[in-house]
Amino acid sequence: MTRAEFDAYLARAVPSYAHDLVGNTAIPRAEADRLAERALAEILPDGWDTRDHRFLVAADEATGERVGILWLAVQRRAGAQALWIYDIAVDEPLRGRGYGRALMAHVEELAVADGIGRIELNVFRDNTRARTLYASLGYTEMSRQMYKTIA
Numbered sequence: 001m002t003r004a005e006f007d008a009y010l011a012r013a014v015p016s017y018a019h020d021l022v023g024n025t026a027i028p029r030a031e032a033d034r035l036a037e038r039a040l041a042e043i044l045p046d047g048w049d050t051r052d053h054r055f056l057v058a059a060d061e062a063t064g065e066r067v068g069i070l071w072l073a074v075q076r077r078a079g080a081q082a083l084w085i086y087d088i089a090v091d092e093p094l095r096g097r098g099y100g101r102a103l104m105a106h107v108e109e110l111a112v113a114d115g116i117g118r119i120e121l122n123v124f125r126d127n128t129r130a131r132t133l134y135a136s137l138g139y140t141e142m143s144r145q146m147y148k149t150i151a
Contacts, residue, residue, distance in 0.1 A: 001055035001069065006048045009055065009069060013087065014040055024124040026147055043086070054110075058090075058103055067091055067099045072107065077120060083111040085121035100133050 001009065018036035021027050027035065044050045056070040071087040085107060090099045111119055121139075123130050135141075 001057045003048050005057060006055050009071075010040065010044075010047070020124050023126055026149060053086075058099065058106070060099075067094050068103060070103060070107065072110065074114065074116065077118065080118060081114075081116045082118040082120050083107065083114070083116045085119065088121070095129075100130070101137070104133070104137055 018032040021032035052074040054072045058068045068090040075084045
């Protein structure tokens with residue numbers, strides 16, 4: 001991903017994350033916007049240059065057509081290094097063609113190449129397509145957050 005592509009991605013990432021927060025939590029939109037902006041600023045204090053983060057554009061090998069993006073970071077989790085998937089997305093019109101599975105396979109290749117034995121990610125409750133893909137690839141759900149609104 002080029003710096004210009006990163007800037008365009010980040011401009012979309014904040015409202016997209018806020019949208020996911022609203023759809024999967026009890027957080028109102030205005031607060032979700034603030035939380036999303038703050039979270040991305042904390043995660044990426046140096047933006048494009050934040051240490052141990054990679055921003056990749058995925059392309060179809062045969063055609064060179066852009067198919068999606070990956071945002072990865074090396075982190076310490078449970079006392080060991082893990083490759084954290086902050087964002088993985090296949091462009092909307094290209095979904096359902098196996099690109100998501102191919103991107104996940106690429107993430108595994110990157111982890112192996114870096115000597116990292118664990119990959120982690122977060123997926124929201126309403127993203128059933130992604131949750132199904134991750135389960136089919138052997139990912140294990142680690143936790144589930146719940147709430148109840150009381151009048």
